[in-house]
Amino acid sequence: xxxxxxxGAGGQIGTELVPHLQRLYGTDNxxxxxxxxxxxxxxxxxxxxEKLDATDANAFAEAVKKHKVDAIFNLxxxxxxxxxxxxxxxWGINMGALLNSLNIxxxxxxxxxxxxxxxxFGTSTPHDGTPQDTIxxxxxxxGCCKVAGELLSDYYFTRFGVDTRxxxxxxxxxxxxxxxxxxxxxxxxxxxxxxxxxHHYTCEVPEDSYMDMMYMPDALKAVTDLMEADPSRLRxxxxxxxxxxxxxxxxxxxxxxxxxxxxxxxxxxDPVKAAIADSWPNWMDDSCAREEWGWKPVWDMEAVIDxxxxxxxxxxxxx
Numbered sequence: 153x154x155x156x157x158x159x160g161a162g163g164q165i166g167t168e169l170v171p172h173l174q175r176l177y178g179t180d181n182x183x184x185x186x187x188x189x190x191x192x193x194x195x196x197x198x199x200x201x202e203k204l205d206a207t208d209a210n211a212f213a214e215a216v217k218k219h220k221v222d223a224i225f226n227l228x229x230x231x232x233x234x235x236x237x238x239x240x241x242x243w244g245i246n247m248g249a250l251l252n253s254l255n256i257x258x259x260x261x262x263x264x265x266x267x268x269x270x271x272x273f274g275t276s277t278p279h280d281g282t283p284q285d286t287i288x289x290x291x292x293x294x295g296c297c298k299v300a301g302e303l304l305s306d307y308y309f310t311r312f313g314v315d316t317r318x319x320x321x322x323x324x325x326x327x328x329x330x331x332x333x334x335x336x337x338x339x340x341x342x343x344x345x346x347x348x349x350x351h352h353y354t355c356e357v358p359e360d361s362y363m364d365m366m367y368m369p370d371a372l373k374a375v376t377d378l379m380e381a382d383p384s385r386l387r388x389x390x391x392x393x394x395x396x397x398x399x400x401x402x403x404x405x406x407x408x409x410x411x412x413x414x415x416x417x418x419x420x421x422d423p424v425k426a427a428i429a430d431s432w433p434n435w436m437d438d439s440c441a442r443e444e445w446g447w448k449p450v451w452d453m454e455a456v457i458d459x460x461x462x463x464x465x466x467x468x469x470x471x
Contacts, residue, residue, distance in 0.1 A: 160227035162191030234333030318391035322364030
């Protein structure tokens with residue numbers, strides 16, 4: 153990769169992936185693109201930024217041509233819980249951006265990274281040690297988009313030779329940007345709420361819902377390690393299970409309480425989020441990623457809690 157275009161760069165992953173890519177490939181070789189004016193203005197302070205609607209194929213192609221892009225990182229998506237409120241909109245945005253990415257990559261010879269998700273699985277999938285290759289029948293529009301995206305990306309690789317690669321992200325924990333409508337958002341929100349006066353958090357996910365999680369630094373490393381991997385080693389391209397840690401809200405909250413003894417937690421369960429969480433894996437088997445491109449996470453839950461608390465306190469001006 154020499155010139156990278158990140159679409160949907162203003163989201164939770166993009167706001168941290170862009171500076172990560174800039175450090176690796178140089179500021180002038182990473183182009184950030186987003187639809188929102190405020191995000192573009194913010195990103196333009198730190199590098200090249202474009203306002204771009206990724207569902208507009210002509211504008212998208214012009215940006216790739218203008219910047220001589222050789223790798224597209226497609227981060228455009230409406231997330232799981234938000235998507236359930238407007239499924240037709242979610243399908244149009246998620247699949248529109250992906251199809252444009254694939255067709256433009258075919259035309260200009262670009263590689264494409266598009267994240268998949270644990271949301272691609274469903275209730276009939278084995279929940280413990282979820283295999284790399286298994287039943288995938290999700291019950292959300294977000295999950296349907298992810299499964300379709302994996303299949304389309306594989307098709308464009310086998311049919312047209314487009315270098316498509318992807319990982320199935322667990323829930324992402326980050327201190328950089330707040331999440332935007334996902335089922336695993338509680339694992340970020342709790343740190344901000346528990347630092348506020350009152351030290352209380354109300355969780356919308358059932359206390360016993362296990363889900364895979366990952367800290368953002370590991371997620372960023374996974375993306376670039378996969379994109380730099382020797383293609384001859386990749387038997388699976390779209391998409392690799394990657395895993396780091398798995399816990400329930402109750403386990404996370406009890407660990408936080410050891411550090412903040414007066415922290416309190418309760419539950420106001422959102423039935424939509426509860427149903428989504430119950431359909432997802434408890435933990436995934438990521439052995440294929442480890443074997444094919446050397447995936448290995450660094451962060452565990454205890455280390456993440458300490459780092460998140462320190463980062464959020466610093467943001468809040470609390471020593």
